[in-house]
Amino acid sequence: MQISSKHSMRMARRRENISGYLFMAPSLLFFIGFVIFPMGMCLVTSFFNYTMMDFSFIGLKNYSEMFADSVFIKSLVNTIVIVVVSVPITCVFSLWVASLIYKMKDVYTSFFRCVFYLPVVTGSVAVTVVWKWIFNNYYGLLNYVAKNLGLISTNVNWIGNSNTALGCIIMILLTTSVGQPIVLYTSALSNVDKSLIEAAQVDGATNLQTFWYIKWPQIMYTTLYILIITTINSFQCFALIQLLTSGGPNYSTSTIMYYIYYNAFKLSRYGYGSAMGIFLAAIIAIFSALQFKVAKTDNG
Amino acid sequence: MKKMLAVLLSVFMVLSLTAIAEEAVEITLWTFPVGGWSKSEVVDEILANFNEVHPNIKVTVQYLDYQSGDDQVTAAIEAGTTPDIIMEGPERLVTNWGAAGKMLDLAELWTEEAQADINAKSPAIVSACKSPDGVFYEYPLCMTTHTMTINKQYFEQADALKYLDEETRTWTTDDFVSACRALRDAGFIPGIVYCGGHGGDQGTRALAMNLYSAKFTNPEHTAYTMDSEEGIKGLTLLQDMVKEGALQADPAIVAGDEIALFCNGTAAMSFCWNAGAAETNKASLADNVTSFPMAFPSDDGVPELCGGIWGFGIFDNKDEAKAKAAVEFIRFVCDDVEQGPKSVYATSFFPVRESFGDIYAGTDKEDRAEFAIFLPFLGDYYNVTSGWTVQRAEWWNLLQRIFAGGDVAAEVAVYIENSNASIK
Numbered sequence: 001m002q003i004s005s006k007h008s009m010r011m012a013r014r015r016e017n018i019s020g021y022l023f024m025a026p027s028l029l030f031f032i033g034f035v036i037f038p039m040g041m042c043l044v045t046s047f048f049n050y051t052m053m054d055f056s057f058i059g060l061k062n063y064s065e066m067f068a069d070s071v072f073i074k075s076l077v078n079t080i081v082i083v084v085v086s087v088p089i090t091c092v093f094s095l096w097v098a099s100l101i102y103k104m105k106d107v108y109t110s111f112f113r114c115v116f117y118l119p120v121v122t123g124s125v126a127v128t129v130v131w132k133w134i135f136n137n138y139y140g141l142l143n144y145v146a147k148n149l150g151l152i153s154t155n156v157n158w159i160g161n162s163n164t165a166l167g168c169i170i171m172i173l174l175t176t177s178v179g180q181p182i183v184l185y186t187s188a189l190s191n192v193d194k195s196l197i198e199a200a201q202v203d204g205a206t207n208l209q210t211f212w213y214i215k216w217p218q219i220m221y222t223t224l225y226i227l228i229i230t231t232i233n234s235f236q237c238f239a240l241i242q243l244l245t246s247g248g249p250n251y252s253t254s255t256i257m258y259y260i261y262y263n264a265f266k267l268s269r270y271g272y273g274s275a276m277g278i279f280l281a282a283i284i285a286i287f288s289a290l291q292f293k294v295a296k297t298d299n300g
Numbered sequence: 301m302k303k304m305l306a307v308l309l310s311v312f313m314v315l316s317l318t319a320i321a322e323e324a325v326e327i328t329l330w331t332f333p334v335g336g337w338s339k340s341e342v343v344d345e346i347l348a349n350f351n352e353v354h355p356n357i358k359v360t361v362q363y364l365d366y367q368s369g370d371d372q373v374t375a376a377i378e379a380g381t382t383p384d385i386i387m388e389g390p391e392r393l394v395t396n397w398g399a400a401g402k403m404l405d406l407a408e409l410w411t412e413e414a415q416a417d418i419n420a421k422s423p424a425i426v427s428a429c430k431s432p433d434g435v436f437y438e439y440p441l442c443m444t445t446h447t448m449t450i451n452k453q454y455f456e457q458a459d460a461l462k463y464l465d466e467e468t469r470t471w472t473t474d475d476f477v478s479a480c481r482a483l484r485d486a487g488f489i490p491g492i493v494y495c496g497g498h499g500g501d502q503g504t505r506a507l508a509m510n511l512y513s514a515k516f517t518n519p520e521h522t523a524y525t526m527d528s529e530e531g532i533k534g535l536t537l538l539q540d541m542v543k544e545g546a547l548q549a550d551p552a553i554v555a556g557d558e559i560a561l562f563c564n565g566t567a568a569m570s571f572c573w574n575a576g577a578a579e580t581n582k583a584s585l586a587d588n589v590t591s592f593p594m595a596f597p598s599d600d601g602v603p604e605l606c607g608g609i610w611g612f613g614i615f616d617n618k619d620e621a622k623a624k625a626a627v628e629f630i631r632f633v634c635d636d637v638e639q640g641p642k643s644v645y646a647t648s649f650f651p652v653r654e655s656f657g658d659i660y661a662g663t664d665k666e667d668r669a670e671f672a673i674f675l676p677f678l679g680d681y682y683n684v685t686s687g688w689t690v691q692r693a694e695w696w697n698l699l700q701r702i703f704a705g706g707d708v709a710a711e712v713a714v715y716i717e718n719s720n721a722s723i724k
Contacts (some may be wrong), residue, residue, distance in 0.1 A: 160552030
């Protein structure tokens with residue numbers, strides 16, 4: 001009797017597993033076909049001198065060339081600057097905006113969410129065209145406003161100057177990055193247990209204490225998600241640069257992603273591009289793991 | 301009975317042959333925006349003419365642009381989905397894809413008659429269409445010389461018209477400098493040396509080369525040579541002119557932006573102009589802009605202009621029937637006595653075949669004739685030098701570094717080293 005019950009339980013579990021795998025199968029197939037397989041191909045080709053005319057095994061030569069390539073190093077530094085500057089600003093700004101709007105009436109909250117989410121849903125080409133006009137050296141809005149405010153006396157070539165170009169890229173990136181975090185933080189803050197906040201206030205906690213000891217721990221997982229997503233997006237900044245500066249002037253806005261594209265598509269050096277892609281994936285994985293570790297420790 | 305069988309067999313064989321002869325073939329054509337060949341209404345008309353003669357060859361067209369076209373072709377090559385025919389110039393068809401073994405030899409199209417006719421126009425066209433080992437990867441349709449243009453109204457207001465020869469459309473380097481200073485003093489932006497990348501480099505190359513008659517490559521096309529005394533002198537003059545405001549340099553704009561700034565009256569000249577650009581931008585010229593195409597200034601007043609030679613290449617897709625159909629298409633479009641001139645007319649450029657004569661006389665595009673004056677200035681077609689893609693990127697970076705204040709000789713040395721290192 002016991003054996004038969006165990007057997008039927010095993011059968012039921014197996015049936016459940018099979019149906020689970022069947023449900024997963026369509027997305028799993030896509031994941032394997034469009035993520036795992038290309039990643040594997042990328043890893044393999046990174047060990048080859050893979051061009052339009054050649055496909056020969058060269059071991060780690062692509063990797064050693066990468067670290068001796070001054071443009072790659074410059075692109076790596078630019079990428080890290082973008083991540084280091086844009087990720088904290090995106091998180092802090094989004095949290096600040098969300099903490100202001102989540103208490104408002106629903107209609108106002110929705111309005112602000114829409115406003116900040118608009119650049120996310122707008123195509124990157126359209127966003128870039130608008131910013132290109134804003135930064136235009138000859139009739140751009142920014143020069144016009146800055147001149148009228150007396151901040152500058154002559155027009156500044158914002159994206160044509162290597163001292164200001166990367167800053168401009170980061171600024172545009174911020175406008176397209178804050179939308180999703182604001183929506184997520186607004187939702188996370190709305191879900192914070194109100195009874196705990198009220199209890200803290202009754203106990204005489206200040207606003208800062210309430211935020212730090214009550215709200216912050218409860219939105220920690222949202223923060224972790226935002227940090228990781230923003231970090232990955234910042235590391236993979238590409239369309240903006242391709243459309244706006246092509247990595248110039250003199251590589252001052254070149255990022256790893258742009259340099260991968262340049263090598264693979266302009267110079268047809270697919271193997272070298274793959275090696276850089278693998279390196280970028282490794283960096284992103286390390287950064288994400290660190291963020292997980294830090295957030296987990298902080299949260300106990 | 302035997303006779304009957306033989307007749308039946310013969311009928312069957314004839315029917316089979318007819319079926320083969322009439323077998324429909326579908327081929328694909330990708331075209332970069334070569335004048336009117338970027339417009340579907342123009343190309344559809346050409347295809348309709350072709351299908352009247354070859355009803356069994358269906359041609360599907362995809363239109364590329366210069367921003368992403370190369371990427372699309374590269375991706376297609378790696379995915380094995382290249383088109384059968386592609387329309388562009390020798391730097392891509394011969395130097396890039398041909399040299400990589402992706403294109404078919406077009407010797408079949410280059411008959412003795414064709415070679416003689418095209419050679420009569422310019423021997424440079426024939427040599428540009430074949431690889432160093434003599435394989436023809438392009439069959440040309442049209443050509444032009446790349447020029448610059450000035451806004452005649454601004455020049456008049458700045459009293460700078462005296463610096464140019466309106467009849468021959470030429471000017472000397474000294475006259476060019478004087479004209480730019482006069483424009484600056486009159487409150488105009490004389491010209492903008494764009495260096496943001498994305499094509500149009502022929503304008504900045506021709507400007508820098510001609511100022512002191514420098515050569516961009518050696519005659520054998522085996523080395524880049526702008527590190528010559530003349531090349532460095534020309535680039536130094538541009539740097540000095542930018543410093544004194546007689547020109548502007550802008551790494552944030554590309555050729556298309558510079559043309560737009562000329563058309564809307566912001567800049568008094570454009571360095572990226574030709575018959576096609578004149579046609580495309582005719583409607584967008586502001587009221588205060590009168591475009592007057594000019595040759596690039598040179599120290600001796602005899603410019604050497606860069607050429608544009610556009611035609612067709614066939615990708616090696618390992619399909620004989622499609623390759624044959626592609627050859628038929630190219631032959632019809634380029635060589636047919638009636639269609640050939642029409643195909644060229646659609647581009648707004650000039651025929652590579654001398655026998656086509658003046659195709660614009662008595663047509664709506666009669667004003668194209670003003671560009672014919674520049675054809676004798678066609679210089680060496682050096683764009684077929686190996687490593688062209690790397691050189692192009694290096695050229696933009698060189699200009700960016702020079703206009704950011706870099707030492708010209710040192711920066712040119714870096715450019716030459718990197719460009720020549722890419723020559724295979």
